Amino acid sequence: MENKAKVYFVKLNELEKIRSVLPQFEGKLGLKCHFGEEGNDAFVSADLIKQIASMVNYPPMLETTVLYRGSRSNASSHNEVARKHGFDFADIDIFDGEEGDNSLEIEMSRENKNGEAKTYFLGKNLENYDSLLVISHFKGHIAAGFGGAIKNLSMGLAARRGKLDMHAGVKHQVTENECTICGTCIKNCPV
Ligand code: SF4
Structure with a gap:
């Protein structure tokens, strides 16, 4: 049986529209966002995210560790960056663990174009949430051209092993x- 998620796409400046769809979210809610790279302000501001979070009683804010070396490559320093950038109004769940190696394995129900069944490795604690409120920003991306809402869900929900898979090519x-x-x-090479 197909089990498709219901997805709502709302522009970030349409706060009343966001408020109107939030009652549709079922079960335990997590807020997936991006806390920003240290020393960078190209992310959705903590003030705006706080405004949205206040509409649903400040759910836990979710993120994963990054692959490259830096202040977001483990959960504790990622937490510190988040707090420094003003994300201090709700709990933070870096949901793939301290080193990013805490995975939830999901088998893809269909084969890919090469006829291979694929396993995805997402952050383990994702299994604790029933609905996601995802706040994404737009960026230029060296490999994909653009990164936005889909990147925030694909790379952004993956544990380290899943991120390695996505970068393998x-x-x-x-x-x-x-x-x-x-x-x-x-x-410039981190490795
Ligand atoms: S040293 Fe590296 S960056 Fe410089 S020209 Fe060679 S490959 Fe390119």
């Missing part, structure tokens, strides 16, 4: 006769 390549040995790639 991306490999750097050097055209040796064009390399000037400037060292820029070495300085």
Whole structure:
């Protein structure tokens, strides 16, 4: 039997519309958002998210750890960044664990175009929630062109193993006769 989620898409500046759909959310609600990279202000402000959270009694705010090295690559420092950016009005659940390796395995019901059945690795604590209120911002993205609501749900809900899977097709390549040995790639590569 197909078990499709009901999805509402509302623009972030339509606060009354957001308020009107919230009663449709069933069971335990989590608020998936993005706390912003340290030193960066390109994310939905804590003030606006607080305004929306207040409409549903401040549910836990959900996020996962990131793959690259930095202040959001483990749960405790990710929490600190969130608090510093003003996300101090509700509990925070970094739901793939301290190191991002706490996974919930989901078998895909259909095969992909290569005829393979796929397993997705999402953050384990996601199983504690029945509905998600997802607040996404838009960004330019080096691999996809754009990142927004879908990225916030796919990469944003994945545990470390799931994120590694999604990045597995991306490999750097050097055209040796064009390399000037400037060292820029070495300085910028996190691994
Ligand atoms: S960034 Fe510089 S060192 Fe790295 S591959 Fe390109 S030209 Fe070569």
